[in-house]
Amino acid sequence: MLSHWNCPPDSLHHLPVHPLWQSPLTIPGGTRQSPINIQWRDSVYDPFLKPLKISYDPATCLHIWNNGYSFLVEFDDSTDRSIIDGGPLENQYRLKQFHFHWGAINDWGSEHTVDCKFYPAELHLVHWNAVVYPTFEEAVMEGDGLAVIGVFLKLGARHEGLQTLVDALPAVKHKDTVIEFDVFDPSCLMPSCPDYWTYAGSLTTPPLTESVTWIIKKQPIEVDEDQLEAFRMLLFTSDGEEEKRMVDNFRPLQPLMNRTVRSSFQ
Numbered sequence: 299m300l301s302h303w304n305c306p307p308d309s310l311h312h313l314p315v316h317p318l319w320q321s322p323l324t325i326p327g328g329t330r331q332s333p334i335n336i337q338w339r340d341s342v343y344d345p346f347l348k349p350l351k352i353s354y355d356p357a358t359c360l361h362i363w364n365n366g367y368s369f370l371v372e373f374d375d376s377t378d379r380s381i382i383d384g385g386p387l388e389n390q391y392r393l394k395q396f397h398f399h400w401g402a403i404n405d406w407g408s409e410h411t412v413d414c415k416f417y418p419a420e421l422h423l424v425h426w427n428a429v430v431y432p433t434f435e436e437a438v439m440e441g442d443g444l445a446v447i448g449v450f451l452k453l454g455a456r457h458e459g460l461q462t463l464v465d466a467l468p469a470v471k472h473k474d475t476v477i478e479f480d481v482f483d484p485s486c487l488m489p490s491c492p493d494y495w496t497y498a499g500s501l502t503t504p505p506l507t508e509s510v511t512w513i514i515k516k517q518p519i520e521v522d523e524d525q526l527e528a529f530r531m532l533l534f535t536s537d538g539e540e541e542k543r544m545v546d547n548f549r550p551l552q553p554l555m556n557r558t559v560r561s562s563f564q
């Protein structure tokens with residue numbers, strides 16, 4: 299009997315379950331929850347999928363915020379200056395924020411898995427459909443409201459573009475701290491290979507709404523051990539509270555149910 303949705307138990311390394319997920323935080327009647335395991339051989343090549351177009355204006359970057367789940371880099375989404383288009387999307391979507399999920403050790407940390415393999419961390423760039431919906435809050439509630447690009451992080455060479463972000467993390471060590479961060483181009487965090495998988499899913503933290511078109515890049519980016527350790531020195535807790543290290547902030551795998559994962563590559 300396979301557990302955790304088609305990944306054999308030994309591949310799950312007896313994963314920790316962060317308190318955030320200890321209660322079975324499932325959506326009653328959920329049919330398109332995230333994250334999922336991407337079984338490469340079961341993904342279906344779709345020749346009609348377009349290349350993903352990314353156009354970010356570094357000046358739309360606003361600040362870095364520790365929200366007690368992760369650290370978010372937030373952007374000015376009042377105009378179409380930072381957008382994505384093409385790929386599986388019918389409209390262009392505006393960049394609102396990006397954040398990461400990571401583990402206490404390098405054996406796990408990503409939310410999605412590929413053939414049941416975890417990466418040490420995963421980047422999510424969150425965009426919303428401002429063509430159809432007036433606000434992000436409304437888009438969060440709609441099936442085509444959001445588009446999130448997922449990029450896996452693997453242990454390797456130091457990532458120079460990420461380092462400017464890592465250098466700012468000590469200033470947002472505690473929950474609800476924020477610092478100004480006024481120029482950053484998230485395009486530097488994209489892998490060079492254009493290949494991606496895409497499927498219909500959900501947010502992986504509350505409100506868990508089934509409003510996300512996931513675009514998961516096939517090629518990971520490389521970061522070094524010091525950069526991963528910098529993520530792990532952040533805290534879930536506010537200044538003055540008993541310190542809890544911000545690690546293992548990933549949701550358990552969810553059932554694929556009646557979904558197909560499409561690939562942009564053969």
Ligand SMILES: NS(=O)(=O)c1ccc(NC(=S)OCCc2ccsc2)cc1
Nearest residue numbers: 422424435438446500501502503504505
């Ligand atoms: N990990 S994830 O990419 O699926 C992801 C992305 C965004 C969010 N939630 C956001 S940005 O919420 C902003 C606050 C809000 C507003 C209306 S409902 C929540 C949760 C999870």
Ligand SMILES: [Zn+2]
Nearest residue numbers: 397399422502
């Ligand atoms: Zn996320």
